[in-house]
Amino acid sequence: xxxxxxxxxxxxxxxxxxxxxxxxxxxxxxxxxxxxxxxxxxxxxxxxxxxxxxxxxxxxxxxxxxxxxxxxxxxxxxxxxxxxxxxxxxxxxxxxxxxxxxxxxxxxxxxxxxxxxxxxxxxxxxxxxxxxxxxxxxxxxxxxxxxxxxxxxxxxxxxxxxxxxxxxxxxxxxxxxxxxxxxxxxxxxxxxxxxxxxxxxxxxxxxxxxxxxxxxxxxxxxxxxxxxxxxxxxxxxxxxxxxxxxxxxxxxxxxxxxxxxxxxxxxxxxxxxxxxxxxxxxxxxxxxxxxxxxxxxxxxxxxxxxxxxxxxxxxxxxxxxxxxx
Amino acid sequence: xxxxxxxxxxxxxxxxxxxxxxxxxxxxxxxxxxxxxxxxxxxxxxxxxxxxxxxxxxxxxxxxxxxxxxxxxxxxxxxxxxxxxxxxxxxxxxxxxxxxxxxxxxxxxxxxxxxxxxxxxxxxxxxxxxxxxxxxxxxxxxxxxxxxxxxxxxxxxxxxxxxxxxxxxxxxxxxxxxxxxxxxxxxxxxxxxxxxxxxxxxxxxxxxxxxxxxxxxxxxxxxxxxxxxxxxxxxxxxxxxxxxxxxxxxxxxxxxxxxxxxxxxxxxxxxxxxxxxxxxxxxxxxxxxxxxxxxxxxxxxxxxxxxxxxxxxxxxxxxxxxxxx
Numbered sequence: 257x258x259x260x261x262x263x264x265x266x267x268x269x270x271x272x273x274x275x276x277x278x279x280x281x282x283x284x285x286x287x288x289x290x291x292x293x294x295x296x297x298x299x300x301x302x303x304x305x306x307x308x309x310x311x312x313x314x315x316x317x318x319x320x321x322x323x324x325x326x327x328x329x330x331x332x333x334x335x336x337x338x339x340x341x342x343x344x345x346x347x348x349x350x351x352x353x354x355x356x357x358x359x360x361x362x363x364x365x366x367x368x369x370x371x372x373x374x375x376x377x378x379x380x381x382x383x384x385x386x387x388x389x390x391x392x393x394x395x396x397x398x399x400x401x402x403x404x405x406x407x408x409x410x411x412x413x414x415x416x417x418x419x420x421x422x423x424x425x426x427x428x429x430x431x432x433x434x435x436x437x438x439x440x441x442x443x444x445x446x447x448x449x450x451x452x453x454x455x456x457x458x459x460x461x462x463x464x465x466x467x468x469x470x471x472x473x474x475x476x477x478x479x480x481x482x483x484x485x486x487x488x489x490x491x492x493x494x495x496x497x498x499x500x501x502x503x504x505x506x507x508x509x510x511x512x513x514x515x516x517x518x519x520x521x522x523x524x525x526x527x528x529x530x531x532x533x534x535x536x537x538x539x540x541x542x543x544x545x546x547x548x549x550x551x552x553x554x555x556x557x558x559x560x561x562x563x564x565x566x567x568x569x570x571x572x573x574x575x576x577x578x579x580x581x
Numbered sequence: 582x583x584x585x586x587x588x589x590x591x592x593x594x595x596x597x598x599x600x601x602x603x604x605x606x607x608x609x610x611x612x613x614x615x616x617x618x619x620x621x622x623x624x625x626x627x628x629x630x631x632x633x634x635x636x637x638x639x640x641x642x643x644x645x646x647x648x649x650x651x652x653x654x655x656x657x658x659x660x661x662x663x664x665x666x667x668x669x670x671x672x673x674x675x676x677x678x679x680x681x682x683x684x685x686x687x688x689x690x691x692x693x694x695x696x697x698x699x700x701x702x703x704x705x706x707x708x709x710x711x712x713x714x715x716x717x718x719x720x721x722x723x724x725x726x727x728x729x730x731x732x733x734x735x736x737x738x739x740x741x742x743x744x745x746x747x748x749x750x751x752x753x754x755x756x757x758x759x760x761x762x763x764x765x766x767x768x769x770x771x772x773x774x775x776x777x778x779x780x781x782x783x784x785x786x787x788x789x790x791x792x793x794x795x796x797x798x799x800x801x802x803x804x805x806x807x808x809x810x811x812x813x814x815x816x817x818x819x820x821x822x823x824x825x826x827x828x829x830x831x832x833x834x835x836x837x838x839x840x841x842x843x844x845x846x847x848x849x850x851x852x853x854x855x856x857x858x859x860x861x862x863x864x865x866x867x868x869x870x871x872x873x874x875x876x877x878x879x880x881x882x883x884x885x886x887x888x889x890x891x892x893x894x895x896x897x898x899x900x901x902x903x904x905x906x
Contacts, residue, residue, distance in 0.1 A: 310779060387821055431781070444825045454635060455825030456756070457781075465821060467814040467840055474843045476821050483822075489792040496712055496790060496801050497808075498823060500769045500780025515792055518799045 278424040280575075281417040287531075287573040290566040291421060294529040295428050298504065305527040309429035313503040314529075315495060315516060316422070318436035318443060318460075320509040320551040321533050322451060324413040326542040327404060328550060331442050334397055338381040346380075355380075379480035382439065383463055386475040391445045398446060408580070411450050416579045418507070418533070422451055425505070433503070435459045435495055437487035437512050441478075459498045461486045487512045492519035505529040514556040521563060530565035532556060537571040540581060603749040605900075606742040612856075612898040615891040616746060619854040620753050623829065630852040634754035638828040639854075640820060640841060641747070643761035643768060643785075645834040645876040646858050647776060649738040651867040652729060653875060656763050659722055663706040671705075680705075704805035707764065708788055711800040716770045723771060733905070736775050742899045743832070743858070747776055750830070758828070760784045760820055762812035762837050766803075784823045786811045816841035830854040839881040842890060855890035857881060862896040865906060 282288040297305040298312065319325035339349070339358040349355030354373030357365035366373065382390065403410055422432050434443060434453055440460030447453045462483040465476040486494040492515050495503065506513070506520035509532060521528040534553065535544050545553040560567050570577065607613040622630040623637065644650035664674070664683040674680030679698030682690035691698065707715070728735055747757050759768060759778055765785030772778045787808040790801040811819040817840050820828065831838070831845035834857060846853040859878065860869050870878040885892050895902065 310773070313781075440822070440825070448635070456638075456823065458825060462822065465818050467817045467844070469843075472847075474817065474840070474847050476817060476844075492792045492799065492801060493790050497765070497787060498781065500765070500783060515799070518794075519792070519801075522797075522799050 278427065279417070279420050281420055283573055283575055285573055287566050287568045291424075291529065291531070294505065294527055295425065297527045299428050307504055307526065311501060311504065312425075312428070312430040313433065313499055313501050314425050314430045314505040315433045315435040315459075315491075315499075315503040315507070315520065316418070317508040317510070317513045317516070318434050318438055320535065321507050321513070322414055322418050322422075322434070323410065324403065324415075324541060325509075325551050326535075326544065329438065330403075330410045331438050333401065333403075333410075334394070334442070335377050335381045337397060337401060338393070339377065342380065375480075378463070383478045383480035386477055387441060387465060388475070390441055390478055394442055395445045406578075408578075411446055412580060413578060414450055415533075415574075416576055417574045419451070419579075421507070422453070426452065430505070431457065433457045433459060433495075433499060435486065435491050435506075435516055437461055437485070437490075439463075440486070459486055459494045461490075489515050491516035495519065505531070507531045507533070508556065509533040509535065510551040510553050511556045512551075514559060517556065517559070517563070517565060521565065530560070530563060531568060532560050532565055533568045534570060536569050537574075537577065539571075540577045541570065543571075603752065604742070604745050606745055608898055608900055610898055612891050612893045616749075616854065616856070619830065619852055620750065622852045624753050632829060632851065636826060636829065637750075637753070637755040638758065638824060638826050639750050639755045639830040640758045640760040640784075640816075640824075640828040640832070640845065641743070642833040642835070642838045642841070643759050643763055645860065646832055646838070647739055647743050647747075647759070648735065649728065649740075649866060650876050651860075651869065654763065655728075655735045656767050658726065658728075658735075659719070659767070660702050660706045662722060662726060663718070664702060667705065700805075703788070708803045708805035711802055712766060712790060713800070715766055715803055719767055720770045731903075733903075736771055737905060738903060739775055740858075740899075741901055741904045744776070744904075746832070747778070751777065755830070756782065758782045758784060758820075758824060760811065760816050760831075760841055762786055762810070762815075764788075765811070784811055784819045786815075812837045814840050817844035820844065830856070832856045832858070833881065834858040834860065835876040835878050836881045839884060842881065842884070842888070846888060846890065855885070855888060856893060857885050857890055858893045859895060861894050862899075862902065864896075865902045866895065868896075 279288055297303060298307040300306055316322055319329055336358050339355055343349050343359055349359060354366055354369035354377055357369060398409060398411055401410060402408060403413055406413065425432055432453055434447060436443060438460050440458055440462045443460055444455040444458050447458050448455065464479045464481040464483045466479055468475060468477055502524055503520040506517045508517055517530040521530040535542050537543060544551060545557060604613055622628065623632040625631055641647055644654055661683050664680055668674050668684055674684060679691055679694035679701055682694060723734060723736055726735060727733060728738055731738065750757055757778055759772060761768060763785050765783055765787045768785055769780040769783050772783050773780065789804045789806045789808045791804055793800060793802055827849055828845040831842045833842055842855040846855040860867050862868060869876060870882060
């Protein structure tokens, strides 16, 4: 009993870490060291960079930072599958764009439908049901959907080294948040189980909802109207709205994370950690940066050099990418 | 050392409660009992109503539920004071409504300026500065402002029995959230110190902010545009957006809390607790309900009877109202 209590305390955890490496999937090197050095500094009681636990906020982008975002965002794969599932009830889609493009697998026609097309696809796949119904649709889809490269459930395509960072930070008194351009309600059904991040610590893009009574029970109904885009300049706004504190550490992988990393590292005083996951491993995952449509990393890579953010070289810094490889 | 560790655990806390009453400022009776019975049910491991700690979410309205909202909302007193503070830099306000009304103390003219007037007052007092600057303005104001009846700092006009409920729920594994129609950034600077509720667990109304770089440092600038109204049907929407789980307990005091209590208690299965603080004590605080402009309690009082929500009779159920009386 006492042993269990001790193990549950930060003190117990630190003792355990003296024996086993909390970042076991990381190769020794500058990237790993910058993370462990930062944590040592902000947790050193009486040290010049000590940060009280309540202020140890770390924010993580999701797509490309915590899980794989290639060859397309997982949420986009969900949209395509969902359109196919709903097609029998919507015979007109056989001839109407952008639905026809999805059903024909015609990615060129789909791209041509542009933002207007995407908004229409979002409306029919993400709105028109209650929040509980949508959570169930997402959960059910994830159990059957497989990615095209590894043929695995998407929730297995999470980066093992990043899971270790999440656990390591939490063991050191941090609160970990997801701050993603992806849909907040698309992540919440599984973020706790997969990342150990509870729904109240997930920040993302959202559509509007409406409270109403149905058969004497209150529901929140999802509307086809954008509420908030949690990307680029939206990320600091979303962080402020949901967290109300400035993070002292932020992890991203693309230009969509630039402002979040600026917000976390360039304001306030004291130790700060900015980390960019650079996808350099075409063999074990994908290699892409400045020219990529998905997860373009250009401005933020330049900013990393200027601001002394840590750039993780996936190929060099990670012993393994996924739990299964 | 071991003693301190034990005391920090829920087990330790429960042992302590066997000796001292966690709700010491509550008179024995139905209201107190409904709270302790609910907590006993949802924390009884193996019992039919057991709720895992992660799902023990409790939401609290702020004005009139956690602190005094009469004779006017504290945030409204802040607006009036702030206009007076800014008046010397804005000489035109001497003749322009709604500012003239504020400076003359002419509440009738102020009321006549309606929603349009309030929006103008909000714009000059709540927007046009960074979020950090606004937090400092609020913090500074609270140190000097005094309420008209008790001549106390507003942060001393928090209800001692409700502070005990917050601590009691947290000691029993609950996460406590504020869900208020008031401004989210108006509450966050002091909610942790006064209520033990960290900024990331505060939900409220908000204006829009814009990310920008100033002198090479990122700031969030507050804009004179409404972002979200966290009142009435907005409360379940705000809860879903920020918490992403349904509360199992909700505390309010006015019709603005009706939908929050419905959302918490009328959906899902298992034990639920809805509580309404009824202001019945004109001597120690204020007595008001169906006819009040501030904190009107009419529909929600009727709904309490139908839905078996607990109605707290302030005069009868509370041994004391404030820590000082």
